[in-house]
Amino acid sequence: MVKYTDDFKAMVVREYLEGTIGYERLAKKHGVKSNRQVRDWVNAYKKFGMEGLVRKKRDAIYSVQFKLDVLNFMKRTGASLADTALHFGLTNTPMVAVWKKKFLNGGAEALDNPKGRPVMSDKAKNVKKNQKPTQENEMTREQKLERENELLRLEVEYLKKLRAFQMDPDGYLEKHKQRYHSNSKKNSH
Structure with missing residues (x-):
């Protein structure tokens, strides 16, 4: 599974939010496996800001x-x-x-x-x-x-x-x- 850096995700989200290019073209342009991934990043950013793009550390434990x-x-x-x-x-x-x-x-x-x-x-x-x-x-x-x-x-x-x-x-x-x-x-x- 490809892991993208937080900075890379932020750059793609900013580019989307500028409104000049859609999910599918952004995914192709930056080599992201699917436009769904880009949409998920945008939605996470809209809901949680930059914190939504940052992967949690692996030591996060959920009950x-x-x-x-x-x-x-x-x-x-x-x-x-x-x-x-x-x-x-x-x-x-x-x-x-x-x-x-x-x-x-x-x-x-x-x-x-x-x-x-x-x-x-x-x-x-x-x-x-x-x-x-x-x-x-x-x-x-x-x-x-x-x-x-x-x-x-x-x-x-x-x-x-x-x-x-x-x-x-x-x-x-x-x-x-x-x-x-x-x-x-x-x-x-």
């Missing part, structure tokens, strides 16, 4: 509940990936597609798996050095049950919110709109 809310919104409203991302203040549209794919393949539990390896503390590094290679660091039965319970709680909470949304979509969205915007601002720092 499983937030991811479920995003996916639920997209399913219920029929919003596109880009519109959903804009609604929740997410500047990385493909991330929503990744969440959707994970959810469809593995349910809510799949959304809880962080990308990559977890960072190892100094204490854990020392313990690992002293371990025999045959020993496995497996979760105890109790830990597995606690994790399963937490995931089930999240799923029940998700289903409750889904039902509330189905009964009154406009009221639900209005009630939770402020919370989503404040959550996305917290996660962007």
Whole structure:
């Protein structure tokens, strides 16, 4: 996947906003893979300013509940990936597609798996050095049950919110709109 610099995106958006050239011609002129990409940049800029064009650092962590809310919104409203991302203040549209794919393949539990390896503390590094290679660091039965319970709680909470949304979509969205915007601002720092 091609990654464009923030300055490049800003230049393309400025050129569009000058009004002399459309999405398709801009994409061709600058070698952007699709005019949809240019449109997404323009919409993000209009809604969030320059901050809308800046990719968030990879260490941004979103809760499983937030991811479920995003996916639920997209399913219920029929919003596109880009519109959903804009609604929740997410500047990385493909991330929503990744969440959707994970959810469809593995349910809510799949959304809880962080990308990559977890960072190892100094204490854990020392313990690992002293371990025999045959020993496995497996979760105890109790830990597995606690994790399963937490995931089930999240799923029940998700289903409750889904039902509330189905009964009154406009009221639900209005009630939770402020919370989503404040959550996305917290996660962007």
